[in-house]
Amino acid sequence: MTGLSGHHVGLTVTDLDETLAFYRDVLGLEVVAAFGVDGDAFADAVSVDGASARFAHLDADGIRLELVEYDPEAEAAGSPELNRPGTAHVGLAVDDLDAFYEALPDDVPTISEPRTTATGTTILFLRDPEDNLVEILDA
Template sequence: MAVADAPMNLTKAAHVGISVSDLDASIAFYQALTGRAPVAEGTMSSVPFGRTQGLPVAKLRYATINLDGLGIDLIQFQDPVGERTEGRANRPGSMHLCLKVDDFDAVYRRMKDAGYDFLGDDYTFIAGEVTPEAALGTKVAYFNDPDGTNLEIIQPKGGFAN
């Protein structure tokens, strides 16, 4: 992989794309999670677009749910259908989407009461386990969407995780 000598200065995110196995189930999940309906839904079938993805063709259904400052593109590939990644957090290439909350304890409790299955206990960053010091007191919890995509809720402290 070539790395440029000068930075590319890519500093603004537009959207995150998440491949899903059942678009309707994923729309329901993310709509319940965010309280927002899709702003766009559709289909696409294209050889040229498929090639942009490194695929021979791309036949897909999609929906976009907009958050403040970031879109979530949910994409169900119908041809070619891919295999589930089982994207555990420690596997290179896996990713997670972090959602910022203002009242962690209230959101975490509401999610638990609604049946969200967290991967482990919630966690508050403490001295001796994290740097920088600005992160102390940050609260996090991790869970998965229906296809196993890693998701996180966070209530940052100080200037951490803007």
Template sequence: MSDPTPHHVGLTVADLDRAVDFYAETFDLDLAAEFAVGGEAFADAVAVDGAAADFAHLVAGGEGDGNETIVELVAYDPEGEPTPDPELNRPGAVHLGLSVDDVEAFHRGLDDDVETLSEPRTTESGTTVLFVVDPEGNLIEVLDA
């Protein structure tokens, strides 16, 4: 078996266009691909009867050096029930982490309608963090590079 390597981070969304716009505008991620997947093999693989999905791949970082991370946004048909509030202390909670050169400057540059959990905070480890909430309720941790 070969060693696993990171490929993508996936987030399920209800409105794919709105999510793509948010990540492109808020985090300056580039849209790399859009595609749809369906059929029996896909439905079996995701364990959802009759499932099909529309996908968008956005690229974060790396600038072509092989260190890119793909942020995969997925809108399913049929759509499931939303998950409960994404409190980070819940077992099974997930979040996307993105680093920036200056968290404070990033925060000041956010559009007024972008929700955050708090102002940027420097933790006792010395890392400055800010949690942003996307339009679907997914959490994105923004931290110093």
């Protein structure tokens, strides 16, 4: 067996353009690739008849974030909650969480104001336009 190395963290979204704009324009991540995939090999690989997808890859200081919009789209499973098994989130660090929080646009939903946990880490959870959870923490 070969050794594994990290490649990306993926989020499936319903509106790639809106979600990409959020991660690029609001959170300041750099787009490193944008592409589409279709055909029988892709549909077989993802086990979705006739599937095609649009992808955007963003750089989060060494972590590649992959946003993917599928056609056809699956039925929504409901909003993710932090304590539900299987829930995913993207974690991003900033140098000054309070300044980041103050600069957030008013229409970005947050779970709470920045909070310092028992470990001394200050965190903030917000939601992207697709309702995915994004954790912002002090670097």
